[in-house]
Amino acid sequence: MSRLLYYILLKPLSFLPLSILYWISNSLYFLSLIGIAYRKKVVQSNLKISFPNRSDTWRKRTERKFYRHFYDLIAESIKLFSITKEEAIARFRVTNAEIFEKLAETNRSAVLTGGHYQNWELFAVATAPQIEHDLLGIYTPLTDPFLEEKFSESRSRLGLVLVPKKQVKQFFEEFKNTLSVTTFAIDQSPRKNQKVYWTEFLGQETAVHFGAEKYAKHYDQAVIFGKATKPKRGYYELTFEVLEENPSTSVEGSIIEKATKKLEEQIIEAPEFWLWTHKRWKLTKV
Numbered sequence: 001m002s003r004l005l006y007y008i009l010l011k012p013l014s015f016l017p018l019s020i021l022y023w024i025s026n027s028l029y030f031l032s033l034i035g036i037a038y039r040k041k042v043v044q045s046n047l048k049i050s051f052p053n054r055s056d057t058w059r060k061r062t063e064r065k066f067y068r069h070f071y072d073l074i075a076e077s078i079k080l081f082s083i084t085k086e087e088a089i090a091r092f093r094v095t096n097a098e099i100f101e102k103l104a105e106t107n108r109s110a111v112l113t114g115g116h117y118q119n120w121e122l123f124a125v126a127t128a129p130q131i132e133h134d135l136l137g138i139y140t141p142l143t144d145p146f147l148e149e150k151f152s153e154s155r156s157r158l159g160l161v162l163v164p165k166k167q168v169k170q171f172f173e174e175f176k177n178t179l180s181v182t183t184f185a186i187d188q189s190p191r192k193n194q195k196v197y198w199t200e201f202l203g204q205e206t207a208v209h210f211g212a213e214k215y216a217k218h219y220d221q222a223v224i225f226g227k228a229t230k231p232k233r234g235y236y237e238l239t240f241e242v243l244e245e246n247p248s249t250s251v252e253g254s255i256i257e258k259a260t261k262k263l264e265e266q267i268i269e270a271p272e273f274w275l276w277t278h279k280r281w282k283l284t285k286v
Contacts, residue, residue: 093238227262
């Protein structure tokens, strides 16, 4: 079934221009307007607990904006199976790659923090060709072997090095003498018994994975935050900001705190671009 899905649907559709693929997005968005939408109750609940002081009208408008963007992500993700390097870079532009040139001058690697904001799949494809360092992306492998192979090929064909989440330590050791930048999505919901950092995020007590800070401190890698914006439909810009130049001497928890606050700031600024379908607050503080 997965092979049919790929060869009959996904791959052929990917050769269509985005202007045509957006017809799919438009259709799905129309269904959301009449009440048929993916994880609608989760989205509404997340918006309500995150913005309790906003009006119902504001939350409903934000919900509509979110689904407009969310279904565009589906169309854009289909396109990634055959997108050219030139189009990927044109659609997801790094504005200040010189940050990595400066790190390279002192032979420094980096940890990149961010979240499921704007188009993280296009980020995975388009960023590697635009920066000095090797780009490593931590991810959760798919359970279907065939789709895992095809999605991995799609994500990595322009230079991204995929790091299965259970092999992070192994990859840090492998790349410790190589100029690299390892991406951590700090808005993932941790599992029980994992080391976490507790902070207030969008008005709620929130557990944050400690991995980004742990590896940055252990390998003394600069910590960077990536802020993405969406100038217009189908186009994104990514701007890097150094959060911590000397993590090995930083106070415990300060790196995660800074990164989480940066992500919170951009969500508050434009909430429609965050992944509200995600059940972020599954872990509660005892």
